[in-house]
Amino acid sequence: MERLKVLIVDDSRVSCSILQNILSKTNFGTCEVACSCAEAIDKYQSFKPDIVTMDMNLPDADGIECTRRIKDIDPSARILMISAMKDASLIAQGRSAGISSFLQKPVNPNELIDALMFLCQDISDKIGELKDLYVDAFVKVLQKSLFSLVGVHSEVSSHLAVGNYLDVDGIAVIIGLTGMPMGRAIVYMDHDTMRKFACVLLGKESDAELTEEEASDAVEEAANIIVGRGASTINDLHDSEMRISPPGTIAGSNIRIANFKMASFVITAETRLGNICMNIGFAEGE
Known part of the structure; x- marks a missing residue:
């Protein structure tokens, strides 16, 4: 649970x-x-x-x-x-x-836990279902995509997000998920990781050759590919019709993205370039 x-x-x-x-x-x-x-x-x-x-x-x-x-x-x-x-x-x-x-x-501690378990059983069941059906697929896709895009191996983990906001320092690419379930995916990383990632993806010798716009565009395109692959994988696995919306990108310090009324999961890939993360949220827990 x-x-x-x-x-x-x-x-x-x-x-x-x-x-x-x-x-x-x-x-x-x-x-x-x-x-x-x-x-x-x-x-x-x-x-x-x-x-x-x-x-x-x-x-x-x-x-x-x-x-x-x-x-x-x-x-x-x-x-x-x-x-x-x-x-x-x-x-x-x-x-x-x-x-x-x-x-x-x-x-009594046992009575307290029993009462909480009973009251929250439907939440726990739904969270487990979302993780099994959708989040685990995005975990595997993120790991495979990072290797195919920039040749990096990664250790990937996931957990249920806590709180009503996602705080980001660096860059965040937001992509809507339509169909069933509806929601959104956010691919994000810090500024240093963004430049290292873009440098490898674009085949630059060093990030000195890279403008901020080029780095941002590279991460946006990579995020679009990763989330698109995830949606396609889910469609093949569950005969569903999940689709993605065009990406929107924000960059800077102390970015706060609202996470209200969503069952939201954080996926973190630890790589030699830095941590590359995804936040997958499903509207109203559906």
Whole structure:
């Protein structure tokens, strides 16, 4: 199971520490901690966690009201209440507000993990399906393409992306994916790797012979080839009709690309030229 993001909402530092300690030993990863309802709303919008653990007593609202406010933002939010109190009336009110499950403090680690696994099973299943059907194909294509384009061997790895943004220093080539599933691919690398890559691809003796425009154009064309090969491989494997849009390229420092509402994966190829990366995102996790 890929690591999923958890937002802990609790005004007790002790309780937060206990939950963080439990989660640190599992496949769940804590994305943030909120100590009030207002902070929980802000961090839910910023970090888009997969699941929220909710205390009942908060300084500015109770856990049920906080749940309602989160549900107003995202009706599909998965919320697990972890409170000192757990009675029939509280459970009824909580379910009415949209709380999915209830645990009582002190929380049992096994019960916590079981509850999180149950609530997030559909996310885990979908992530695994996307990885098996599409991401693994792009991993293999990236490795083969780098060898055929510039003759470099690479060690390639992939993981589920975390956060709502992709930060890039260097160059990023963005290519839309249409058909099923819809999404986008981003091929990116730092500036030094871009120039080394372009120099080899264009057969230059040194990057002193290379203009910035030539280097950017070379990476853009290579990205178009790599993503196109990936889409074609997926079409052959799954009898699908994935297509790619014309590439768009941005270059510079501190580039931030939004990654909202996507199941997104990072593929990294370690080469002698530097790290060459791809971010593959699928809209709404489809």
